[in-house]
Amino acid sequence: MDFLAIQFLTGLSGSVSLFLTSAGLTVIFGVTRVVNFAHGSLFMLGAYIGWSILTRLPHDPLWFVAGVIAAALAVAAIGAALETTLLRRLYRLPELFQLLATFGVMLVIQDVTPLLWGPNDLPLPRPPWLRGFITIFGAHFPRYDLILIAVGPIVLAGLLLLLARTRFGMLIRACTENRDMAAALGVDQRRLSTIIFALGAGLAGLGGVLILPDTSANTQMDLSVIVEAFVVVVVGGMGSVTGAFLASLLIGELQAFGIVLLPKATLVLIFVIMAVVLSLKPHGLLGSIPLATIHQATRTPFRPASRRLRLLGWGAVVLMATAPFWLPPYWLSVLTEVLIAAVFACALHLMMGPGGMISFGHAAWFGLGAYGSALTLKTLAAPMPLALLAAPVVAGVIAALFGWFVVRLSGVYLAMLTLAFAQIVWATATQWTRLTGGDDGILGVWPSGPVPFFWWVLGLTVVAIRLLQRVIGSSYGLALIAARDSEPRALAIGLRPARLRMVAFALSGAAAGLAGGLFAFKSGSVFPTYVAVGKSVDGLLMVLLGGIETLIGPIVGAVAYTGLYDLLLQTTSMWRLALGLTIIALVLLFPDGLAGGRRRP
Amino acid sequence: MTLLSVRKLSKAFGGNQVVRGVSFDVAAGEIVALIGPNGAGKSTCFNMLNGQIGPDSGEVLFDGMSIGSWSPDRIWRLGVGRGFQIAATFGSMTVRDNVRAALLSRHRAVWRFFRPASGLFTQEADALLARVGLTPLASQGCGTLAYGDLKRLELALAMSNQPRLLLVDEPTAGMTPTDRGAVTDLLLALARESGCAVLFTEHDTDAVFRIADRILVMDKGVLIAEGNPAAIRTNALVRAAYLGV
């Protein structure tokens, strides 16, 4: 009983910082409709700035409070600066570009932070008053955590009062409920957006600095908190502060008890809860904001490639088939990588282009394919062809299952869920060491047989890409595009959008899985990094570089991106910074992709 | 013979009771206009009739079957075509592909993954397009069409399954007066040729009184009057709803 109570309190205190961060994310979304991927970075900056301030202040409670507030204000100022310089330009862009650009910001901050604070974790030296324990239920409970528990409801009450009682709050609610109407009534959305972004950033900073006494400031906290905050905001309902509070409590408790009951499966448990909530309430516990699906301003028909282009393509294939005889090994390896990247990009393209669904976690299917192949090879001692076959099968089946309950969700909800799912696959890959070898990975996944591996890659790439392109041009493809263009109309002519999308999910997952399987054999190993967020973003960038509206786009994008990436890796150690800035520049300059040309102003 | 029978249909959004206990019938082959001021609940009624939203209570009988809880795709298969108040078409496709998508669905040919769709049902699609006067625009992207042509395309889509009932929400809204007359004529001709019943809403009173066999009048979620055009013209409740007298 006492144990349960203590565990419950632990869950409560654990949820506070998550609540603060998620509340910031959710109010920003409510007013600006931007899902701020960089929100975790603001949280991280809160922790680092807090560390810098608190280590310089006298160690007593009052100075601690002052330091915490100063850190939160500093992050709020950073948020305001970010909004006025960058985010403001994103409001009119499709949500995918907003996600990507803010992801770029996150990459930049990831590289800048160690420059300013050094690469090591920074623990806060804890003065006695912070270290104290209090005896409740006959057990010791950290005094700081008890104080923390009070902060959540206080901030919630403050926010609710702000929303309900002030003119500023009234404006926020007006914009959250109906942006166009608010604009028509003369609400100055520019200023409001800046203020709200500062508020949200300040909340994230507060969350970051408050967690300092319990952990240390480190460079991984941005990603882990953003994934959890996404889950909270989706479960609570986008735009709802109270929903965020309830959902963080739920997640906090789930983690506190999950650690005890199912230490390895906490993340999976969280995902199950999320799935249950969303299948009962598709807008989350308290959400009501109607969400638009992908922006449809400039859609042009998919046309089959011209004769010339097709001849060129087949010519290139024939030429590549002879490559093992004349291309130096290093370049053959690069070419292999480009081909695999092209399969991955085409897989994602099916989902994002004709399917109209944003996937921010396509690494999940890539990784599942890679692990599926490697494990089939290792545990079943299967020959390589069978192991390669396992890749699309494993990934496709799991993608179909996952797709089955997420395809009803639209836009950002789907993007966040795919990301969350990929993180779960990643966590499983890291933690289920007996099966996956954890961070040590699975080694010795080498190709075998008489045929050079390159030919396997080339052959399967051609088959997979041709299949995907034919699917887009088929009856099914037309129906899928129909469901994307207008769901009510699709329903009214007897189509079933959910089912069409689920199949797209499965096909796309299977193709991405094949890419993963090929990559496993190409590298001779599988590591959890194959499932990391970076891999998903690789795919997104390839598709966006090439443009969503063309069939050839993802292939062009794969070639361009692999080249760009290799270049960055070779020329700078700050590749995140460079990549982040590149992403931001691309999004601002070429919202239609390279193949789409520069946007007319 | 009664084709569509609506009984005590109700719907609320939040606390806002938008449709309150609406009941009416539509006979096979009959042309019925549903009119009423903006916000009366007409579009919401239509959305419940073809399954886009579920009613809170009440019953929708089509050909004797209770379809109140059916999904739009099932209702479409029964032979109910739908035109939306704000034209809903597939914006990234050519006009012909819009109709082709509907025909693929009609002929249950959607789940084919390999053969190019571009050669399928072209003649049938072109015949439908000819019927609504869009032949010259068949290969154009749907995004380039004038609004009136989009509404015609919607009619082609709604007719693609040889429906027994057409539900058309404001077919001439947003058009020039000449276009309006033409589309109204087209609607009448389509109905007479195919023998399908039409339930339509319309703000253009000329069209309503010209082609409707019968008129239903809704105000604030309630059906306040029903009768032939001559009776509606002189109905005091209708005059009150529209003219406030």
Ligand SMILES: Nc1ncnc2c1ncn2[C@@H]1O[C@H](COP(=O)(O)OP(=O)(O)O)[C@@H](O)[C@H]1O
């Ligand atoms: N999805 C919805 N959510 C909330 N209110 C709605 C929704 N659809 C319609 N309404 C409201 O229902 C009322 C009737 O709308 P509608 O059926 O479109 O009327 P009409 O077609 O007769 O003009 C209006 O007040 C409208 O604001």
Ligand SMILES: [Mg+2]
């Ligand atoms: Mg209407």
